[in-house]
Amino acid sequence: MNTAPGAQVARALTAKGELLDPAWHRTVLAVPREAFVPETVWVRTHREGLTVFAPYPRTDADVSRWIHQDYALMTQVDDGEPAGPDGTGIVPTSSISQPSLVVAMLQALDADDGDRILEIGTGPGYNLALLCERFGGDRIVSVEVDTGVAEQARRTLAELGYKPTIITGDGAAEVPDHGPFDHVLATVAAKDVPPAWLEQVRPGGRIVAPWGPGFTSAALLRLVVGEDGAAHGRLLRDAAFMWLRDQRRAVDSWRDHIDEATSGTTSGEAALNPRVVSDPDPGWGVVLGHLVPGLVAHVAEAAEGLLDAVGEATVRLYDRAGSWALAEYTPAGPPYETLCCGPRDLWQEVAAARAVWERAGRPGRDRLGVTVHPDGRQEVWADTPENALTV
Ligand SMILES: C[S@@+](CC[C@H](N)C(=O)[O-])C[C@H]1O[C@@H](n2cnc3c(N)ncnc32)[C@H](O)[C@@H]1O
Numbered sequence: 001m002n003t004a005p006g007a008q009v010a011r012a013l014t015a016k017g018e019l020l021d022p023a024w025h026r027t028v029l030a031v032p033r034e035a036f037v038p039e040t041v042w043v044r045t046h047r048e049g050l051t052v053f054a055p056y057p058r059t060d061a062d063v064s065r066w067i068h069q070d071y072a073l074m075t076q077v078d079d080g081e082p083a084g085p086d087g088t089g090i091v092p093t094s095s096i097s098q099p100s101l102v103v104a105m106l107q108a109l110d111a112d113d114g115d116r117i118l119e120i121g122t123g124p125g126y127n128l129a130l131l132c133e134r135f136g137g138d139r140i141v142s143v144e145v146d147t148g149v150a151e152q153a154r155r156t157l158a159e160l161g162y163k164p165t166i167i168t169g170d171g172a173a174e175v176p177d178h179g180p181f182d183h184v185l186a187t188v189a190a191k192d193v194p195p196a197w198l199e200q201v202r203p204g205g206r207i208v209a210p211w212g213p214g215f216t217s218a219a220l221l222r223l224v225v226g227e228d229g230a231a232h233g234r235l236l237r238d239a240a241f242m243w244l245r246d247q248r249r250a251v252d253s254w255r256d257h258i259d260e261a262t263s264g265t266t267s268g269e270a271a272l273n274p275r276v277v278s279d280p281d282p283g284w285g286v287v288l289g290h291l292v293p294g295l296v297a298h299v300a301e302a303a304e305g306l307l308d309a310v311g312e313a314t315v316r317l318y319d320r321a322g323s324w325a326l327a328e329y330t331p332a333g334p335p336y337e338t339l340c341c342g343p344r345d346l347w348q349e350v351a352a353a354r355a356v357w358e359r360a361g362r363p364g365r366d367r368l369g370v371t372v373h374p375d376g377r378q379e380v381w382a383d384t385p386e387n388a389l390t391v
Contacts, residue, residue: 005032008068009099016070018100021107027134028103034067036096036124036156042074042089052088053077072098075124079245080148090251092242094123094149097187101220101239102127106134108222108236109185109208115139118181118200120171120209121188121244125153129162131185137163141178143171145245172244174200181205189218189241193231193372201225210239211370214249215289215297216282217241221370229374232385235286235365250320254298257318258326262341269335272351274315274327275299282365284357290380291353291391294319295346317346352391360389 004010010028013019019028041063042053053074056063066073073096077089084090106127111117115135122128122144131140137157142164144150150168157164167175171186172194179200186197186209197207205225210218217240223233243249277288277297289295298316302309311331318324323342330336338347357363363382371379371388379388 004029006030009033009070012068012070013099013103016100018070018103023134024103024106024130027130028099030133031126031129032160033096033099033126035160036126036129037063037067037073038075038124038152042077042092044074045088047085047088050084050090052084052090053092054086054088055082070098070100072096072101076146076149079146091248093245094146095242096124096126097241102130102187104237105185105187105208105220105239106130108220109183109206111135111183111206115182116141116180118175118179118184118197119143120184120186120197121145122150122153122166123187124149125157125166127185127187128153128164128166129157129160132157132162132164137165140164141167141175141181143167143169143175145170170246172196172246183207184209186210187241189239189243189247191243191247192376192378193221193223193370194244195372195374195376198225198229198231198372198374201231203227207231207233210241211235212286213289213293214243214247215292215295216285218243219282219286219365223370223372231372232369234369238282249296252320254296254316254318254324257296257320258316258324258341260326260339265339265341268338268340268347270327270338270347270351271334271336272347272354273334274329274336274338274347275313276354277315277317277350281362283363283368286365286368286380287357287363287389288350288353290378291356291389292346292349294321295350296320317350319344319346349391356389356391360387 006028019025074092076094082089119142122142174196184197184207189210191214207223211221212218220236220239223231225231300314302312313329316326323344325340325346327338360382
């Protein structure tokens with residue numbers, strides 16, 4: 001029987017075909033994931049009609065199993081102050097990431113022995129331990145925004161004999177006195193890639209991060225920094241992660257933003273099927289979020305049993321900055337009645353984004369790439385960086 005500290009996790013990953021690099025296989029075998037699990041983990045459940053995260057002791061039979069399997073474990077909610085009913089949490093704010101995703105990110109980074117790596121989002125420190133095990137703690141700097149999380153990670157890593165530099169602070173800013181680095185690995189998602197990441201990486205170095213405009217969950221982005229300081233790269237796979245603290249979206253409802261009784265609304269008609277906002281194509285989700293910044297959509301199906309409304313839906317859009325719109329979908333087809341309010345015409349913006357995506361041949365996420373300029377400007381392109389998708 002294999003008694004290596006990470007044997008069970010490694011087996012869970014090899015069974016899924018996820019550990020393809022033997023050097024990372026050896027690394028996963030060497031690191032005990034259970035050492036990073038705190039006394040309490042937070043498990044998604046439902047209370048009072050809300051999705052919340054309930055506290056479970058790490059000794060719980062299910063949790064004890066999940067520790068050695070390919071699951072993420074939520075280790076903090078609401079920045080350490082659970083804000084839900086009955087001691088539950090609303091927003092997970094730190095976690096031990098899913099091992100298959102951790103390994104996919106490490107393999108995508110493609111770092112060499114001797115490289116210096118900046119990790120953003122230390123969390124409990126499992127990924128950091130893998131980096132230390134493989135490259136040595138003296139090559140790794142990690143930044144964690146939450147003081148308590150950073151302190152716990154320092155303790156756990158020291159107990160296991162790893163000695164990276166862990167900085168408490170905002171990983172979106174430059175890390176003074178430690179750069180430049182060969183690569184940046186973010187285990188927290190960015191809507192806007194911070195320019196400091198580009199500035200701190202040498203030309204040819206990689207930035208691997210969960211990224212997305214925020215309309216859908218993040219995808220794994222692998223950027224290569226060029227001589228001119230810009231970085232280009234492709235979207236590799238799903239990578240649903242929590243967002244950088246300053247880039248989080250509020251937890252709210254359309255009711256906080258849409259009031260149909262307000263004055264100043266404009267009614268009209270749209271030719272585009274409003275249900276396109278829930279087209280599940282991941283490439284469309286990226287393009288829509290990029291071209292209609294801040295967009296949030298909510299589709300309310302007509303209640304079951306309303307015989308004269310079968311298949312109908314009210315589709316609501318808002319941007320949290322004073323613009324909103326709704327459209328009434330009916331299977332009878334266009335035109336669809338619309339109502340808009342605020343400085344932006346969100347239906348017009350969605351229609352323009354859809355036209356751009358269709359003209360580009362409806363690229364799936366595997367055809368999409370991203371360029372980040374040194375000033376932070378981001379472009380999304382199809383197939384090559386010259387093919388930027390713009391309205
Ligand atoms: C998904 S967890 C990290 C997972 C972890 N690296 C692991 O080994 O599994 C994301 C972490 O990023 C941290 N974080 C969020 N915003 C940050 C920021 N601006 N700078 C640094 N850390 C941040 C959170 O506090 C959280 O601990």
